[in-house]
Amino acid sequence: MKVAVMGYGTIGSGVVEVLDINRNSITKRAGEEIDVKYILDLRDFPGDPIQEKVVHDYKTIVDDPEVKIVVETMGGVEPAYTFVKAMLEAGKHVTTSNKALVAAKGAELIALAKEKNVNFMFEASVGGGIPIIRPLNSCLTADEIEEITGIVNGTTNYMLTKMSEEGLEFDDVLKDAQAKGYAEKDPTADIEGYDACRKIAILTSLVCGQQVDFEDIHTEGITKITATDIRYAKAMGRAIKLLASSRKVGDGYVAMVAPFLLPSSHPLYSVNDVFNAIFVHGNVLGDAMFYGSGAGKLPTASAVVADIVDIAKHQEVNIAVEWSSKKLELVDCGNMENRYFVRTTADQKDVRRVFGEAEYVSAEGVSGECGFITARMSEAEYQKKAAELGNVIQMIRVG
């Protein structure tokens, strides 16, 4: 079984490494040996054992009928989209770790794979090594999924954990994360929530079976979280986590990426450092959670190789994936109901006047402001009341 790997970066080289480390067991499970024939990259890798396999033109792969499976680990929508489309059109199976590609073009590529009776798989695009795409497709099929909420970005989870454990400010933790290689030089996609947004778009599409456009999802990052917020969280016995969440509301879905204050009883509360986890609530299953390494070379490669094994076992069959190109109009997140933790310089009298009964919170060493948790209300109602109150320093949703 000949495979081509497009993009020899962290994940792509990890795939080659995993196929090598576990060659025997993978061969046994796949039913035949998996052999990397080509590696597509702009660069050459002189001295690397794979240097003989490097090609620079994707058409070399398209035109080689011996290649049955193509691994796409380049990242970004283009040229990944053009390449993947060409591979599927040539009747080759594809697995990708590329969330940007899957979020933007998933429905189209799934339909194309079906038409060509091949498979387009993307287990590694959400939650790194954590099995979540395949469980949603083939394990949770007895349920209506009423909520799917994940900690799906390792960088920000590491940063929030570090802020919580060491009382540091955002900027200092970001520098530490960059020094450790957990955050990129340009950390925007992680810290602004854009990465998590694409991932919840993918998960929501799978849950509802329709196309969810990530641009429609209300997205807040963690850049405004301060050491003072963390102090309040501790005073409440809660943890601040960047959640990517979608919930069923009537016949529709509402989706959001934002920091939330989670109680210690929530399964996601103790997911720390670079770990990821995806919480699912099904109408008959109840609560479930999938936890593991959400990023990193080998864990992510493990998910890609699991796709390769699955493809090897389904060479002649297209495994159905419910994700049509029909766009799902998300319910306006102004309708989403939450409680809200608010910090304000307004006094308690005004808080009471505007918000009615509230739960007041004080944090050690914080003065000159008032912290409180509102009653449950819609986002729209909260926004209206917050504008009326004025002087709001911070608002974090309470999960």
Added chain:
Amino acid sequence: MKVAVMGYGTIGSGVVEVLDINRNSITKRAGEEIDVKYILDLRDFPGDPIQEKVVHDYKTIVDDPEVKIVVETMGGVEPAYTFVKAMLEAGKHVTTSNKALVAAKGAELIALAKEKNVNFMFEASVGGGIPIIRPLNSCLTADEIEEITGIVNGTTNYMLTKMSEEGLEFDDVLKDAQAKGYAEKDPTADIEGYDACRKIAILTSLVCGQQVDFEDIHTEGITKITATDIRYAKAMGRAIKLLASSRKVGDGYVAMVAPFLLPSSHPLYSVNDVFNAIFVHGNVLGDAMFYGSGAGKLPTASAVVADIVDIAKHQEVNIAVEWSSKKLELVDCGNMENRYFVRTTADQKDVRRVFGEAEYVSAEGVSGECGFITARMSEAEYQKKAAELGNVIQMIRVG
């Protein structure tokens, strides 16, 4: 697609209920409507909407070619084994929630299903609603699983959580669990670890691909855990959990069911109440965990129905399951290495003489004894030293 349900108890009636509650989405995913044609039970159910479907002879089902899928939710090895074997031999697919049957006859029934080109599925036999069997078979295929450790018995986890939260003794908590319906009138199978033992035998068989006999697994329950042990655990910032665990040791596996003291950093530490979770360590994936409702009518039925949907999508194909009837000889658990928390009436001088350096632990309100954690050593070595020390009140492994 006609289905028969054998055993109309909690799980069996749950299956009928789930098929009804989520009829539309299940039909869509299965590709056709799933219709319960027969219910096999010793009893009649006058007044129940299913009364017309009740049959008392399993041969009615065997002989009806219209029935393609049989659900076995009777429990126990016999007569479930005889019935299931007859169904497979008649070319019907089977899904079961019956851990006793799967642990005892799994390899044989998997082989028979393969021979008959049908499927024998058992997602609900371990971890209730938590997807773990299918993930092991089809998601973690790129890895060598080096450890699989679960909290797989909800009754004992509820009891240990309650003891920890309320400082109660074992007997009082057992009465409470029985009153709430979490423990059976005869609670032996749960509290002595027998239930967990069968489940880890199943998981280990799937991980190593061979038959693991549950009788070979060293099994301790929670009956000897006291409120004093819980106090020590708290002093150490640890939780006592009944773990069912197997680990790769060289080319072999060692398996055990016993209470362990887990640190707060362990993913299983915060799995409380009747919840279950299964922790997996893969050589490339790293740590992962699957969490959810390990028992209960609807969650368990959700797993059975997911099997039905999978079967409906694979009516003409046997999905390969690696679990041969070749028996795996487990490594003697005397070779398993751990640290050990020990309570003794011997004095520290003797502890030092026998165990060398140890970490001493004192618990609030406990006197007249000495608590300590040993260095890492094999079970055999610990047993030898403990005999030499004498006066051991309690030993709990440190995870």
